[in-house]
Amino acid sequence: MAAHRIGVERLGEPSESKWCSVTKFATSRPLADPEAAARKLVEIAGATPAVQDGRIYIERINSQFVALLKGSKGHPEFGNGIRYAVERGWLELHESGTYVRLAPAGKDLLGA
Numbered sequence: 001m002a003a004h005r006i007g008v009e010r011l012g013e014p015s016e017s018k019w020c021s022v023t024k025f026a027t028s029r030p031l032a033d034p035e036a037a038a039r040k041l042v043e044i045a046g047a048t049p050a051v052q053d054g055r056i057y058i059e060r061i062n063s064q065f066v067a068l069l070k071g072s073k074g075h076p077e078f079g080n081g082i083r084y085a086v087e088r089g090w091l092e093l094h095e096s097g098t099y100v101r102l103a104p105a106g107k108d109l110l111g112a
Contacts, residue, residue: 037081
């Protein structure tokens with residue numbers, strides 16, 4: 001029998017190749033679902049102090065959201081979550097994209 005190499009294991013049934021590299025699967029992304037991400041963003045927005053007129057700077061929410069993802073690069077979850085929350089009327093996004101406001105539907109979602 002051939003010796004095993006590091007990171008490679010022998011398959012039980014021979015096929016085209018007798019060797020198959022071991023695949024390491026990526027970890028699950030709990031906030032990949034836009035609704036779950038949106039709910040988390042509304043929760044973060046509800047806990048973040050507003051500056052004036054209920055304005056919450058987007059980077060304050062983004063930094064807390066990124067911290068939940070434990071520093072992974074690229075965050076499509078954030079953009080998808082913001083879009084979902086705005087579509088559902090949970091958050092109001094300013095046209096400049098610099099801040100959001102917690103909408104009445106978002107406050108209802110939090111139970112506030």
